[in-house]
Amino acid sequence: MEAANTIKQQGLSSRDSKLVDILFSSAVDGEYIRDQITGTYQPYTNTEPSTQSEFQEIDQSTLDLLKARERKAVGMAEKGSIQDAVNELSKIIDDCPHYASAYNNRAQAKRLLRPGASDNDVLGDLDMAIKYADPSGSDGILGQAYTQKGIVYRDMGDQDAAFFCFSQGASHGNEVAKMAAPKENPYAKLCGKIVSDAMKQLRNPTGQQ
Known part of the structure; x- marks a missing residue:
């Protein structure tokens, strides 16, 4: 002292x-x-707002098909066809509304579309990803979704919400969130x-x- x-x-x-x-x-x-x-x-x-988990198991054959379609959408985004990727991910969500990963990836694609997509639109997708994600976090989606939310809130200037989301992302093992959370602690x-x-x-x- x-x-x-x-x-x-x-x-x-x-x-x-x-x-x-x-x-x-x-x-x-x-x-x-x-x-x-x-x-x-x-x-x-x-x-x-707290998000109540509504995780639902997807049978393996359906999951394999969804992942294949999702990889196709991600490939579109990587080639610069962002809107096509968003459209494809939207079709996946229409076919399987409780497939969390598609919401998470659509949110990321929408972030690349800005100013074409609003913050609330992106956050809405991330909330759905969290809602339908495996609560065990074994697939990494919870960590990714919370980390994306932290980035969006930080860009919006909402320091408290960014810190909370990065903390949640870190608790689910996301390495980016682990680095970001201490920096965002108000x-x-x-x-x-x-x-x-x-x-x-x-x-x-x-x-x-």
């Missing part, structure tokens, strides 16, 4: 000093709790700025250039 006390002597506000105390006393472990930071009890609230960003400012004051307490 000596470092924290030294920083407080440099004229930080009481709120900033509280943040520094939390950081140097290791009171924060993985999450930044608002009542510790601001002095008021206001825990992080997930604003994402409290980590806040604390990082406070510590950075405090270090600047330590290096240059008089504010001289």
